[in-house]
Amino acid sequence: MDSGVLQERADSIIIKRSGDHGCRQMDCEKASVAGSVSQRACVYCGARVVLNPITDAYHIIHGPIGCASYTWDIRGSLTSDSDLFRQSYSTDLREKDIIFGGAEKLKRAIDEIAITKQAKLIFVYATCIVGVIGDDIEAVCREAEEKHGIRVIPVKAPGFSGTKSQGYKLACDAIMNLIGNSPYKDIKKQGVNILGDFNLAGEIWLIKKYLKKIGIPVVSTITGDSSYASLMKAPSAALNVVQCAGSSVYLAKQMEETFGIPYFRVSFFGVEDTSQSIMHVAEAIGSEATIQQARVFTESEREKSLLFLKRYLPHFEGKKAAIYVGGGFKAISLIRQFREMGIDTVVVGTQTGKKEDYEVIENLVKPNTVILDDTNPAELEMFMRKMHADILVGGVKERPLAYKLGIAFCDHNHERKHALGGYEGVVNFTREVNLSLNSPVWNCLAGR
The missing domain is CATH 3.40.50.1980 (Nitrogenase molybdenum iron protein domain)
Incomplete structure (x- = not known):
């Protein structure tokens, strides 16, 4: 080496x-090697970034204010309805709370949001310091649910307790906690759920548009541009397609075991992957007419995308x-x-x-x-x-x-802030790569 x-x-x-x-x-x-200054984020961050795009949920960070600021509004997730997820709440634990415990402070924070904001759904995250002092956030959340008659879901995610992947799993567990008793779970299956897409720059809207064109409805998106109500409908889907495998395959497996919904992985990055993913969905749950529509649509978009790419190939040689x-x-x-x-x-x-x-x-x-x-x-x-x-x-x-x-x-x-997924993303990505690669600024750097 x-x-x-x-x-x-x-x-x-x-x-x-x-x-x-x-x-x-x-x-x-x-776990990352100590001293190697890994670029990987912590467990809490992994959980927060998966749950944060739920548009009408409130997120209480039980810990120091720095943890809340670290993950606040860091995703380019877009919303078609509520923008509550753009706000971040923290118990702002201080030295006194470390000594005497922060559970009472957390109770007051939940009460304030439940009453003044008329919240339907609250996630409570335990950060590193809470993992050290041992506040029982599960008990606090249970008590709050009984008191206010709303969902208050604990996410025990001390940053030191594992890797970012562990945070993904905790977020998936929280979603299963939310939808496990959904009134839609026994309804006849129809349409698809899109898992592991966070609607960065509106990418999930592109995917929904493609599926609509070939006649396949989207039941729920997890978690980009999702809401409490739309997530509860997720168990009624016939199929789960997973865009970000790292964050959501674990959830797809749980939903398959609990609700009997099969899943497979897809990718909507690049011409070939986007086309293959659309065809895979059509062939999995569509009729012959749907499959034919998908074939016509993907071939048309593929030809247009490749024609666009052809103009740039000399610049990338x-x-x-x-x-x-x-x-x-x-x-x-x-x-x-x-x-x-x-x-x-x-x-x-x-x-x-x-x-x-x-x-x-x-x-x-x-x-x-x-x-x-x-x-x-x-x-x-x-x-x-x-x-x-x-x-x-x-x-x-x-x-x-x-x-x-x-x-x-x-x-x-x-x-x-711009979509890189789907056929539109091919255009955006190609242009961005070309502008960055062939910028005249590089000619000004010595030794390049």
Whole structure:
């Protein structure tokens, strides 16, 4: 392994060799190595970002004010109705609360929101400090539900208790807690639920538009542009399609076991993945007429998208990409999308990828590609330099690193304000990559 990599990290870095299948031994799905300054977020953040887009829910962060500010309004999730999720509430625990406990403070906070805001649904998050002092938020939430006659759901998510993936699972458990006794669970199944899409820049509206065009209704979206009422209808769906596998496959499995709803994974990033996903949904629950509509629609959109891409291919010739994103399934989609654009992926990593994700990644990339799990800035910088990457696709934490190295950057994380999913997203992504890669500013940097 290259010098500069911590010995404890060696098994989480694979360099693909011709005919090799090293990713099957990828060391992943574990806590970050102490001292390596991982880019991965904490358990609480994982839970909050999944639940936050529920448009009419109130979120009480039981902990110091910093935890509330860290996750407040950080997603570019859009709403077609309520915008309560844009607000954040905290018990703002101080030194005195650490000594004497913060349960009474939490009770008062719930009472205030339940009475003054006429809330229907409240999520209460336990942060690191609550995990240390041991406030019983489950008991407080049960008492509040009985007192106010509303749903008050605890999310025990101390940041130190695991990884971001554990936060995803806690959020899924909270959703099952909410919909488990839904009055719709025994109704005849119809339509689909879209899981793991958070309506970043309105992307879930694009997916719903595609499915509507081929005659398939969307019952509920989890959790982008969702509401208390729409989530309760989710058990009546015939099928769950999972966009963000890392955050929502666990929920899909629970819903399959509890409600008998089958699921499969989809991706609406890139021309081929979007087309295949639409066809897969149509073939799973549609009639022959629906399948034919889907075939006509996807072929038409595919031709238009490829014609658009063709204009940009000369601008991307010989370019190399590095990818570092949250989940394995998104990384896989981005590799395919870059391949459609004529760009080779030379470095690829994720925060929460699984062994099976890395096996797929290894099969997609060319020999000598560097594959990373839960990397840190030092490693990412070293391998981007070594592989001569021209652009990095990542999130807000990776942007400064790319600019420091003098290479292009594309934000594919939750802060973005324009859609990168669907056929419209192909256009937006291609334009953004072109503008960033071919900006004249790079000619002004010494040594580039």
